[in-house]
Amino acid sequence: AQKITQTQPGMFVQEKEAVTLDCTYDTSDQSYGLFWYKQPSSGEMIFLIYQGSYDEQNATEGRYSLNFQKARKSANLVISASQLGDSAMYFCAMREVRSTGNQFYFGTGTSLTVIP
Amino acid sequence: DTGVSQDPRHKITKRGQNVTFRCDPISEHNRLYWYRQTLGQGPEFLTYFQNEAQLEKSRLLSDRFSAERPKGSFSTLEIQRTEQGDSAMYLCASSLSWAEQYFGPGTRLTVT
Numbered sequence: 001a002q003k004i005t006q007t008q009p010g011m012f013v014q015e016k017e018a019v020t021l022d023c024t025y026d027t028s029d030q031s032y033g034l035f036w037y038k039q040p041s042s043g044e045m046i047f048l049i050y051q052g053s054y055d056e057q058n059a060t061e062g063r064y065s066l067n068f069q070k071a072r073k074s075a076n077l078v079i080s081a082s083q084l085g086d087s088a089m090y091f092c093a094m095r096e097v098r099s100t101g102n103q104f105y106f107g108t109g110t111s112l113t114v115i116p
Numbered sequence: 117d118t119g120v121s122q123d124p125r126h127k128i129t130k131r132g133q134n135v136t137f138r139c140d141p142i143s144e145h146n147r148l149y150w151y152r153q154t155l156g157q158g159p160e161f162l163t164y165f166q167n168e169a170q171l172e173k174s175r176l177l178s179d180r181f182s183a184e185r186p187k188g189s190f191s192t193l194e195i196q197r198t199e200q201g202d203s204a205m206y207l208c209a210s211s212l213s214w215a216e217q218y219f220g221p222g223t224r225l226t227v228t
Binding site: 004033035037042043044045046047050052091093095097102103104105106107108109 | 149151156157158159160161164171172174205207209214215216217218219220221222224
């Protein structure tokens with residue numbers, strides 16, 4: 001089974017609007033971390049946001065927030081007030097503490113295009 | 117601090133040749149990771165170092181792949197007898213804690 005599933009290969013959003021990128025995960029560990037990365041066309045992976053499985057509040061970093069629904073095993077990324085520079089690939093990733101503590105599992109990514 | 121650097125940025129090689137890539141992590145980062153990313157996919161974990169110790173290797177890392185981090189600072193990834201299927205972006209990342217990871221720009225390998 002896939003550890004991370006991103007079901008939206010491509011998304012479009014109007015500039016200044018908010019957009020949600022979906023991510024579901026599969027783990028039997030109680031302790032794990034969820035991450036989102038941005039990969040522009042230049043290729044470098046840029047860390048955006050982190051959510052620990054025991055964190056009670058949703059993580060926020062500037063215009064990025066992570067909508068963490070533990071029971072549903074989802075960790076959606078919300079980007080508010082989209083900017084043209086947000087156009088990129090976005091990857092959701094997970095790290096399990098116990099079973100595979102040193103491995104990050106990445107999804108297949110969502111390509112976001114911001115329309116002026 | 118200049119971030120994670122990787123060298124070379126691009127490598128074209130003929131099938132059967134050996135190649136070596138270098139990664140310089142952010143200074144004082146004791147954790148170092150190697151990943152492979154093919155077109156349209158997310159990064160796939162290859163191996164992990166904590167200081168100079170290689171603590172984990174993916175099953176993706178065949179016998180033709182070897183990685184070292186001799187002094188706990190820079191790391192090298194060598195691919196012997198390259199195959200066309202090895203063509204990919206090879207990414208290095210480093211971190212100081214469990215809950216973070218900072219990536220380098222990657223080395224794009226093309227095997228002809």
